[in-house]
Amino acid sequence: MEGNFKMMAKTFYGFEEILAKELRNLGAMNVKAGVRGVTFEGDTGFMYKANLSLRTALKVLKQLKSFPVNDVNDLYRKIYQIDWSRHFSVDHTFAISFTGRSQGIDNTVFAAQKIKDGIVDRFRDDHGKRPSVNTREPDFHFVVHVQKGRCFVSLDSSGSSLHHRGYRTATNIAPINEVLAAGILLLSGWDGQSDFLDPMCGSGTFLVEAAMIACNIPVNINRKGFAFEKWPDFDADLYEKILDSCWKKTREFHHKIIGYDKAPSAVEKSIDNVVNANLDDYIAVRRQDFFQSEKPVDGPLHMVFNPPYGERLNIQMEKFYARLGETLKHGYPGSKVWFITSNLPAIKHVGLRPSRKIKLFNGKLESRLLHFEMYAGSKKAKKQSHGTQD
Known part of the structure; x- marks a missing residue:
């Protein structure tokens, strides 16, 4: 079983300190509030608990890699060097979200394209075939952020935004998130x-x-599901234990x-x-x-x-x-x-x-x-x- 790893919970402007407090109360380690996000550490069970319980999080991202990056060609090379088959297979679909700007990386659409190319080229070279992109309902959603010459590659453990609680089927005009x-x-x-x-x-x-x-009450108890339930290493027994503990x-x-x-x-x-x-x-x-x-x-x-x-x-x-x-x-x-x-x-x-x-x-x-x-x-x-x- 994997030990503790780095994660980030995304939130709205103004909620960073509340989210940090929620994470500490749940038992997260090394909690640090940023802008519209809070970084922390925990294990797989904690990732499940965070998705179930965090009231002010929009997403929980599992950080896979971080590395210095000079420009889009360097970004492609370093994305290619990652062993992507450790995270998903050619039979899965995937999507990329890219945010941020840095020296030599100022076109987000082009950067996202280079990241996609790096992933599929690595699969094609290693396995002779490549996974498909699905922007609507991917099996795996990778979130890549570049800031001040550093690149952070994360995997979205939540799926659709965590504001989709599952209880609200009827809405008025402009309902509050x-x-x-x-x-x-x-x-x-x-x-x-x-x-x-x-x-x-x-x-x-x-x-x-x-x-x-x-x-x-765990806030996402009525939700249809989370992205991590599609992952090959999803531990259904552990998830049930976490759910029972929350209840x-x-x-x-x-x-x-x-x-x-x-x-x-x-x-x-x-x-x-x-x-x-x-x-x-x-x-x-x-x-x-x-x-x-x-x-x-x-x-x-x-x-x-x-x-x-x-x-x-x-x-x-x-x-x-x-x-x-x-x-x-x-x-x-x-x-x-x-x-x-x-x-x-x-x-x-x-x-x-x-x-x-x-x-x-x-x-x-x-x-x-x-x-x-x-x-x-x-x-x-x-x-x-x-x-x-x-």
């Missing part, structure tokens, strides 16, 4: 220790991700997770996705216009949501965000409120001062994750009460 939703929840400090509300729940992504965090770490949740949406179609889709995730015991969704609502519980409430914006908003932006602020101020005392928006000018119309603003990207849209602390009573009274407690 599942990894983005999980990262926002973790940034907000959600830990399952209070009641939770998404007052504009759309297709229910925040609700499902919040329940999985609260119950410590044993789940926990009960003793609060409420509630979703509102004013559109009947959204409520229906949310409920479908909650049922697909087997979380209907924990989540209640109902038709409700947030602007006509009040806090649904007596105690502390954790709120996270993704209000409509941009092309999805067919009403006046200023009025919408002003009403949002008014509803929070008058109807939701004692609540921790977080929402993401890419409509940056709209933030000032909320009429509340955010205690935190975190830069994120929703797709290609630069966004802000905002935190508002809605105190029960005035903020001044809250501070005075804290000051007189000792």
